[in-house]
Amino acid sequence: MLILNDKVNTTELTPFGSVANLGAKVLEGAPQASGAALVGQEGDPQILGIFACTQGKFQVDHTFAEHATLVKGRVTLVDNISGERKTFGPGEGWYIEKGENLDWIIESDEMIKHYLAIF
Template sequence: MMKLYRPVNEECGLADWGKPEDIGAVTIEGDVRVAGRFDLGSPQSEVFGGVFVATRGQYRAVYAFHEHATLLSGRLELTDETTGHTISYGPGDSWIIAKGTPVLWTIVTDRISKSYVAATRDI
């Protein structure tokens, strides 16, 4: 399987996932809404991935998986709450987050979208 991610097709087939609390996170500020789709596996798989979308606001998530992601649209800041280190991201920027890392998401544009691959297996 091969999947192309472009702004024109990133929105196709997204499911409404609700609020951050519906995916195991905690809303800190704003009326954040999340949506996404799985293009590879599912969260019950050892490896899964797809597209994730979130609206403006702030939420905290402790990662239940290792993730590599690339921001497709929007701007955000990710803060590793273990170290206090914050990095700002724009379209085309990528990151790797290790399983168990507490991350504060601050979405500074109306919405962001990312493509990602996640692994639940310990490395």
């Protein structure tokens, strides 16, 4: 069993640099990402991990499904097809279908989430 909680040490996360390095389109600011896979690795059918990002706005074409729970910060997700918009705080979660196109607005200085990505 792996216990996930809100005690994330961000110094243990691997810096990825700009979210553009992960395939996102930066819309505002200079959001910087970091993360760590807890179970699985690139190329596996699913990965459980931690993802952190600094303030900014970016667009993502999701090539995977994702279930996530926000650990720290405040983030708004905007569905670019339906226009649906939802703001999340710590302890709240979401599910994103593979193929969705979303704007991510990181409203706090930093956000941290636990996620399960399904490829």
